[in-house]
Amino acid sequence: xxxxxxxxxxxxxxxxxxxxxxxxxxxxxxxxxxxxxxxxxxxxxxxxxxxxxxxxxxxxxxxxxxxxxxxxxxxxxxxxxxxxxxxxxxxxxxxxxxxxxxxxxxxxxxxxxxxxxxxxxxxxxxxxxxxxxxxxxxxxxxxxxxxxxxxxxxxxxxxxxxxxxxxxxxxxxxxxxxxxxxxxxxxxxxxxxxxxxxxxxxxxxxxxxxxxxxxxxxxxxxxxxxxxxxxxxxxxxxxxxxxxxxxxxxxxxxxxxxxxxxxxxxxxxxxxxxxxxx
Amino acid sequence: xxxxxxxxxxxxxxxxxxxxxxxxxxxxxxxxxxxxxxxxxxxxxxxxxxxxxxxxxxxxxxxxxxxxxxxxxxxxxxxxxxxxxxxxxxxxxxxxxxxxxxxxxxxxxxxxxxxxxxxxxxxxxxxxxxxxxxxxxxxxxxxxxxxxxxxxxxxxxxxxxxxxxxxxxxxxxxxxxxxxxxxxxxxxxxxxxxxxxxxxxxxxxxxxxxxxxxxxxxxxxxxxxxxxxxxxxxxxxxxxxxxxxxxxxxxxxxxxxxxxxxxxxxxxxxxxxxxxxxxxxxxxxxxxxxxxxxxxxxxxxxxxxxxxxxxxxxxxxxxxxxxxxxxxxxxxxxxxxxxxxxxxxxxxxxxxxxxxxxxxxxxxxxxxxx
Numbered sequence: 001x002x003x004x005x006x007x008x009x010x011x012x013x014x015x016x017x018x019x020x021x022x023x024x025x026x027x028x029x030x031x032x033x034x035x036x037x038x039x040x041x042x043x044x045x046x047x048x049x050x051x052x053x054x055x056x057x058x059x060x061x062x063x064x065x066x067x068x069x070x071x072x073x074x075x076x077x078x079x080x081x082x083x084x085x086x087x088x089x090x091x092x093x094x095x096x097x098x099x100x101x102x103x104x105x106x107x108x109x110x111x112x113x114x115x116x117x118x119x120x121x122x123x124x125x126x127x128x129x130x131x132x133x134x135x136x137x138x139x140x141x142x143x144x145x146x147x148x149x150x151x152x153x154x155x156x157x158x159x160x161x162x163x164x165x166x167x168x169x170x171x172x173x174x175x176x177x178x179x180x181x182x183x184x185x186x187x188x189x190x191x192x193x194x195x196x197x198x199x200x201x202x203x204x205x206x207x208x209x210x211x212x213x214x215x216x217x218x219x220x221x222x223x224x225x226x227x228x229x230x231x232x233x234x235x236x237x238x239x240x241x242x243x244x245x246x247x248x249x250x251x252x253x254x255x256x257x258x259x260x261x262x263x264x265x266x267x268x269x270x271x272x273x274x275x276x277x278x
Numbered sequence: 279x280x281x282x283x284x285x286x287x288x289x290x291x292x293x294x295x296x297x298x299x300x301x302x303x304x305x306x307x308x309x310x311x312x313x314x315x316x317x318x319x320x321x322x323x324x325x326x327x328x329x330x331x332x333x334x335x336x337x338x339x340x341x342x343x344x345x346x347x348x349x350x351x352x353x354x355x356x357x358x359x360x361x362x363x364x365x366x367x368x369x370x371x372x373x374x375x376x377x378x379x380x381x382x383x384x385x386x387x388x389x390x391x392x393x394x395x396x397x398x399x400x401x402x403x404x405x406x407x408x409x410x411x412x413x414x415x416x417x418x419x420x421x422x423x424x425x426x427x428x429x430x431x432x433x434x435x436x437x438x439x440x441x442x443x444x445x446x447x448x449x450x451x452x453x454x455x456x457x458x459x460x461x462x463x464x465x466x467x468x469x470x471x472x473x474x475x476x477x478x479x480x481x482x483x484x485x486x487x488x489x490x491x492x493x494x495x496x497x498x499x500x501x502x503x504x505x506x507x508x509x510x511x512x513x514x515x516x517x518x519x520x521x522x523x524x525x526x527x528x529x530x531x532x533x534x535x536x537x538x539x540x541x542x543x544x545x546x547x548x549x550x551x552x553x554x555x556x557x558x559x560x561x562x563x564x565x566x567x568x569x570x571x572x573x574x575x576x577x578x579x580x581x582x583x584x585x586x587x588x589x590x591x592x593x594x595x596x597x598x599x600x601x602x603x604x605x606x607x608x609x610x611x612x613x614x615x616x617x618x619x620x621x622x623x624x625x626x627x628x629x630x631x632x633x634x635x636x637x638x639x640x641x642x643x644x645x646x647x648x
Contacts, residue, residue: 168363171330176377176424177351186376190367 027051027246034242050243054232054251058244061220061231067248070228074208074255076139077224081146082203088147089154089199090192094184096155097162098170108159114152119212130217137219145217146207154199161195162188197266205256225252281306281464282327282432287336289322297322298488299336304481309458309465311475314485315511320468321436323485327466328357328434340431351380356425357434360441362417364409370420371396371405374427381428395423398457415446422457435467439474451477472512476500484508502636506643509563509636515613518569519638520606522562524555531555533562533635535606538588543605545583548633549648560646561638566600568631569612571620575629583630589620601626 026034027050029043056066096108126145127136135141165188173183214224223231229252233245260267280303289297297319304310312320325331327338329350338345345353356377364373374395375388383391396402399419409417418438425433438454439447455478458465469475475482476496484491484499484507492504503509503517510516522533525544531552532544552560568576575582590609593600594616601612601620612628620626637646 166361166363168359168361169365171328171350172357172359172363172424173365173376174330175328175350175355175357177380178376182380187365187367 023246023250026243027250029243031239031241031243050241051247051251053241054244054248058232058241058248059235059238060228067225067228067232067251070223070225071251073139073218073222073228074225077142077146077222078204078207078255081143081150081207082200084143085147085150085154085203086196086199088151089156090158090189090196091184092151092155093158093160093162094188096159097165098167098183098188099180108155111152111155114149115156119149123212123216127217136217137222139218139222141217142213142222142224145213146203146210149213150203150206153202157195157199157202158192161192165191194266197263201259201263201267204259208256280304281308281341282466283337283339284323284327285337285339287323287326287338288334289319289326289331290334295334296488297326297334300490302483302490302493304464304466306464307462308481309467309479311479311482312466312468312485313470313472313475313482313511314491316470318485319488320470320485324357324434324436324466324468327432328355329353351377354428354431355434356428356430356432357436358421358425358438360437362409362421362438362441364417364420364424366409369406369408370401370412370416370423373409373420374405374423377424377428391427395427398426398460399423414442415450418442418450422454426457426461431464433463433465435465435469437469438467440469440471454478473514476512482512484511486511501634502645503563504645506561506563506638509638509645513565515566515600515611518564518566518605518608518610519561520564520608520610521559521640522606522637523559524552524557524637526553526556529553533560533632533637535562537585538590538604543585543587545585545630545632545635546581547635547637548581549637549646551648552637552646555637555646559640561640561643562606563636563638563645564610564630565634566611566613568634569610569628570631571614571618572627572629574615574618576631576633579631579633581632583632584627585630586625586627589622589624589626591622592620601628603628 022039025042026039028046028048030045030047030049033041033044054066055068057064058066060067060070092111096104130136130141130145133141135144169187170183173187178186208224209226210224211226211230214227215230218224218227229248232248282304284300284302287297287300288295300323302310312323314320322331326333327345329345329348333346340353340355364370365376368376371392375392378388378391392405393402396405399422401416401419401423404412404416404420409420412420421438435454439450442450451474458478467475467478479496481494482496482499483493486507492499492508499508499512503512506519510519520535522535524547525532525534527544527546531547531550533547534542534544537543572584587603587605589601589603591602593602597616599614599616599618599620601614601618603610603612614620638644639646
């Protein structure tokens with residue numbers, strides 16, 4: 001019986017891994033092996049040239065820069081956006097649970113609403129806003145958009161986490177003479193590890209993978225990795241270098257994969273925190 | 279004017295009033311216990327003294343200074359919470375000195391203060407450990423250390439022992455009493471445990487339904503409870519309260535009630551003024567330890583009544599045996615010596631110390647003053 005379960009699970013896992021296999025295998029083949037029709041085969045000649053080309057010399061739009069400048073664009077966007085939205089979410093959660101005020105649940109409900117607004121709806125008003133603020137076509141503009149969009153989620157996470165954080169601790173700190181921000185920095189934030197990991201993974205994955213905002217609001221100098229990958233794959237002239245496309249796609253997916261591998265076990269733990277006391 | 283004055287203080291949430299016109303004046307060095315069942319308003323009152331809850335009306339003064347609206351950290355109070363409320367991310371030592379740090383005390387003096395408190399509470403070896411790795415009793419000590427280190431005018435304790443197991447609770451109770459004797463600081467102590475209140479405090483405020491039912495020395499509260507609530511709340515097992523009628527034998531008032539089979543039985547009162555209640559019904563309050571066998575009856579008492587009644591059940595408790603009988607239609611508990619010859623089903627002659635008996639007005643539930 002146990003063997004059967006393992007067999008089924010293994011088959012499912014293999015099936016699930018199939019696309020990754022195709023990507024990996026084809027990213028290390030010369031192009032003629034792919035166009036020759038052996039997409040499922042292991043490479044006969046192993047080569048890292050497609051990876052090098054995807055990173056540093058493939059044609060992206062009009063420039064043969066490879067994906068590397070866009071990779072750094074993405075980093076410059078995602079790091080501040082994740083940091084700011086997580087910190088704001090934590091601050092919101094702290095206020096909504098420990099400094100309750102009239103209509104705070106209504107306010108929280110409205111913030112939650114932000115989680116359910118589809119991206120497309122805000123495109124035009126957002127473009128107008130960014131234009132008015134002089135942030136159109138900049139990385140800072142993208143950071144702003146992602147912070148605004150993410151803060152609903154991060155607030156939800158932290159509010160639910162802090163709801164189980166003993167209020168007596170806040171009271172003790174008040175008697176000890178700590179003010180609003182000191183209580184936040186010294187007492188709550190250091191105890192927020194698990195939920196911060198959840199927030200960071202969630203935000204990092206979403207912002208890194210975002211295509212729509214990147215394609216809509218960025219110019220050639222601030223385009224994120226996802227948009228550049230699209231431009232690489234959609235190039236309408238010359239030979240389609242599938243092996244380079246595969247390598248580029250893996251490069252684009254790598255950071256989120258790494259974040260999940262490094263912090264993934266905290267992710268589940270953080271999601272469970274709050275539901276079980278302890 | 280006292281050291282800590284609670285002057286006509288009330289607390290309302292919206293239209294719901296949870297605390298009614300509380301007047302308590304505490305002298306310096308007193309140990310005041312606020313005791314009552316859950317929801318009686320005792321914790322609310324403590325939080326109002328601490329500044330964690332606003333005062334709806336009335337005043338709270340410490341050393342004559344009005345505290346209404348003053349921030350908790352500026353009241354020179356320290357509080358020990360039920361859950362200890364130790365900061366989980368700091369070591370025990372950092373927990374203790376956090377308040378000093380917030381008040382800008384230089385590091386060297388913080389260090390000194392920490393050592394002094396740690397020695398006093400014998401927690402020197404725990405200072406570098408996080409609260410998560412401490413036992414309940416150790417956390418309790420660290421929480422007290424955090425309160426002690428600031429040399430406050432008033433200590434506020436919010437059910438500090440209720441999370442400890444029974445044995446540790448008794449030990450820590452003694453520790454707190456010793457600490458109070460050593461330091462002589464004023465203490466306000468909230469508990470729902472009447473034994474803690476009795477053993478620790480110099481005065482007790484018994485609260486119920488947002489009212490202070492009685493404020494007085496522990497023995498006063500125990501011997502002359504203001505009403506039936508106080509009488510039955512304080513003491514374990516609770517005071518027996520049974521219906522009786524005041525009759526006259528000559529000029530002396532006696533309580534007439536009924537044995538298990540309905541036979542009337544009379545017990546003379548010690549309070550002569552109960553003659554005014556002749557012919558009327560009262561509720562008679564007798565503590566279990568005032569009903570014993572004849573040999574152990576209090577020899578200093580000038581008024582021992584004897585009655586022979588059927589024993590329904592016995593509950594041996596080691597040090598004592600509790601015998602339960604039916605008197606006036608109620609279950610009445612007698613506290614006997616453990617070697618008393620009582621057994622279920624037998625008729626036994628009990629000695630009732632009527633000097634300690636109290637009478638209550640069945641309408642108002644108030645004690646009839648003697």
